[in-house]
Amino acid sequence: MFIILALLVDIFWVVLDTEEKMEQSASIAVERMDALFTGIEKKLAAIDTSNDFCTESDRQALEDIIYDSVSIKEISFIRDNKIVCSDRSRQHNVDISRELPKNYSDFTGRFTYTAKDQRRNKNALFYLIPAQDMWVRVSLHLDYIDFWVSDFGARHSMKAKVIYNGNFVAGDAEVKNCDLLNLIEVDSQKYPYTVMTGYNGHLLLKAFKDQLLYAILIIFLISALFVVGLSSLCRNRRTLESEIVQAIKNNEFVGYLQPIVCSQTQQWRGAEILLRWEHPHNGLTTPAEFITIAENSGLINDITLKLLAEAARNKAVLDKINPDHYLSLNVTASMIANPFFVRKLISIIKHSPALQHGIVLEFTERETFTDDQLAQLQTGMTKLRQHGVTWALDDFGSGYSGLSRLQQLSFEVLKIDRAFVAASSTDTITHSILDSICNLAKRFDCDVIAEGIETTEQAERVNALGIKYCQGYLFAKPMSFSKYVSKLKKAQRQPVLDLAPKELEQIIEH
Structure with missing residues (x-):
């Protein structure tokens, strides 16, 4: 596996690296060749072709241009297929029709071509520039251009060539496009040519071998970091897990109401x-901060039993304030499908008279079950209901099996997911779904609680839909038991009024 990862990293690295190098190298070659042609044209522009053209000083200026550039072999001014002026004094009115493209007069801008130099009887690279009623033909040293382009590619560990209109001009002539496994073309924005750079199989294999050691080192470092990170995560997990175990013993887990x-x-x-x-x-x-590890380790079961035992003590106090007041505790469906855990719950309820009425257990619809597990869940719910437990389906509508769960299991309470409540203020479709949920609850004879009420507007909508009960920050945030008892006593002294939601803040403040 380690070697396979190293090879994959190497391949990915080589692909990215060669792409970047090809584009960068081709751009550099274009930049340098553009500078060459621009320099030539600037010097040619300084020659006056209007009056008494092709004087000795004009030919001397052409010679100076050639002398300054090793890539230029000859410069000629052409009119009607004849040389009218050249750096060579003897070349005057020489017909060079066979060296010119047949349709060159149709061109209006610069262009490049290769042809046989009839005076030297060998191929040459020519560059034509329009100049008033003439053309300036720059003959370039093809061998030098070939060498420069080929050497440029070799120095960048790739193949390089110059093309024009899809035809080869200079460079690695022996390499065809089909021979290159990876290539890129960069056009000059000013002059008529394109630089192509690419890699054949041999060069790609070489690049692959050159980078393989680095890829192995990277994979080694990543693997080492992964092992260290995983080890640290496991240590943290074990540390947090042990902290949870100790917290259960120290009764550090409490219920906020x-x-x-x-x-x-x-x-x-x-x-x-x-x-x-x-x-x-x-x-x-x-x-x-801890629920995932508590659930995965199974410690959530012990925490839940601790919360239920605490609820028994607290409810005995709450019953003295309001005998009809109830407490609702979250469990998971898998807990209730576990006969051993159900027996523990029943044992606590049996020994706590305050829990034998007014206790609600709620779980979500997100868990999935086989038919056997579903039967165990139904059995567990029935046994606990026989000991006074009321059942609530939490976050109704957030899962995929809401209606089927209502049909398969019996609930007395539906708690609407807060996402529906939040969206109902602006989304008419969501508002319609809330209405449908209320009708469904009536069909199954369930009370409905709307969770996540945070604004008076949401409270008004919920009230208008006939939802009997609400829960959310608009009314109160979760609080310690002692604070809850204090606020409940004050709430009990408030007269029972049919209040509009806009009066909620006044009640909460008191």
Whole structure:
């Protein structure tokens, strides 16, 4: 596996590296060749071709241009297929029709071509520039251009050539396009040519071999970092897991209460128990920090039993304030499908008279079950219902099996997912879905609780739909039991009124 990863990294690295090098090298070659042609044209522009053209000083200027550039072999001014002026004094009115393209007079701009130099009887590279009623033909040293382009490619560990209109001009002539496994073309924006760079199989293999050691080192370092990170994660997991075990022994896990209120009167009818960890060093910690490890390790079962035992003590106090007040505790469906865990729950309820009424257990619809597991879940729910437990389906609508769960399992309460409540203010479709959920609840004889109420507008919509109960930050945030008792006593002294949502803030402040 290590070698395979190293090879894959090497291949990926070579592909990216060669792509970048090809484009960079071709761009550099174009830049240098553009500079060559631009320099030639600037010097030619300094020659006056209007009056008494081709004087000795004009030919001397052409010779100076050639002398300054090793790539230029000859410069000629052409009119009507004849040389009218050249750096060579003897070349005057020489007919060079056979060296010129047949249709060159149709061109209006610069162009490049190769042809046989009839005076030297060998191929030459020519560059034609329009100049008033003439053409300037620059004859380039083809051997030098070939060498320069080929050497340029070799110095960059690739093949390079210059093409014009798809035809080879200079460079690695023996390499055809089909021989290159990877290539790129960069056009000059000013002059009529294109530089092509690329890699054949031999060069790619060489690049692959050159980078293989680095790829192995990278994979080795990544693997080492991964092992160290995984080891650290496992240590942290074990540390957190051991901390959770110790926290259970020290009773550091407590239930914070968030009230569930009547939509019309805003009376506190019950409360949901929300898990918190009173960490000795980190302070009050929410489940987001530890719930995944607690669930994966199975420690969540012991935490839940601790919360239920705490709920028994707390409910005995709450019953003295309001005998009709209930508490709701979150469990997972897999807990209830576990007969051993159900027996533990029943044992706590049997020994706690306060839990034998007004206790709600809720779980979500997100878990999936086989037929056998579903039968065990139904059995567990039935046994606990026989001991006074009421069942609630939490986050209804957030899963894919809401209606089927309602048909297969019996619930007394539906808790609408907060996402529907939040979207109902602006989305008419979501508002319609809420209405459908309310009708479905009536069909199955379920009470409905809307979760996540944060604004008076949401409260008004929920109330208008006939949803009896609400829960959310608009009414109160989760709080400690002692604070909850204090607020519940004040709420009990409030007269029972049919209040509009806009009056909620006044009640909450008091």
